[in-house]
Amino acid sequence: MLPGRSTAPYGVTMAEQEPVNGFAVAVVREDGRWRCSTMDSSALSELDAAITELRQLRSTGAAFGLLAVDDEFFIILRPVPGGVSLLLSDAAAALDYDIAADVLDLLRVDPPDEEDEELWPEGDLGVLSDLGMPKHEMQIVVDEVDLYPDEQLQMIAQRCGFDQEFTKLLDKIQA
Template sequence: MTERRNHRYAVAVAHRDDHWQCTRLDRTALTGLDEAVGAVRDAGSGDTLCGLFNADEAFFLILRPAPAGTALLLSDARAAHRHTLAAQALDALGAALPEDDAPDGLPAGDLGILTDLGLTAEGMAAVLARPDALPDDQLRTIAQRCGFAGEFDRVKA
């Protein structure tokens, strides 16, 4: 039997009453940046910390809405050539669109986006530097290092 893998999902992560809570978001959250930010904001109250988005194993996006703006981390800026969500995230970051044939794994955004959850910028760079890892594997590693892997796995399956 082959392992079933979910290659397209969006998850909001919150910390409530001393425990982690992950909420599966509707797939429409993957259609554009406004939809993604709105879905994460609508997922709960002010204790929602971030949204994790896996788009067909082409890239992942982490976003953290805040009153002063939304922090973003796009795992591979080259995905902006083919995916609206990635293109809009890259645009919001003010980053240049890389050549389509640029080297694999060109992250854009804030590598320290989850530092307060226990994953430093250096740790995030190490996760992103694994060329053989799919975005789902990378997000699982991120969830594990931040302490919410069990809840994340339950919700994204």
């Protein structure tokens, strides 16, 4: 491998990406209470780093991550026994972002063609069904293409019941 280069899924060699803007939030529900905390910035560019950080939370309740990447797309990841449940809001993001390509790789889904202009999610739309966000409502949120990812994640937080904690954390991050 050449210095300054990385090998992306499917054997494509790409130049190292610029730092990724956005935020990564770990959400935990224990004893009926929600808690949100920031994840390391590496979670925005390295799927393995995000998964590892969430697994280290070792919560007895629900634990998942919400990643908003470059005002372009979001990823929800939730460790489950034997793996991780994933939702990528826009499969076409895999053409420009390594982390999105890694999500598709883990899901064993081919990336879309560059000519595709349609937006569609990949992964488990029911990733948060047990927490109050059924598949059909998640699809509605994902289909809101006029909203930024942070706005879409805010809708999810509101529906699941952790919007106050989520908003407080985002206010700190963006201050």
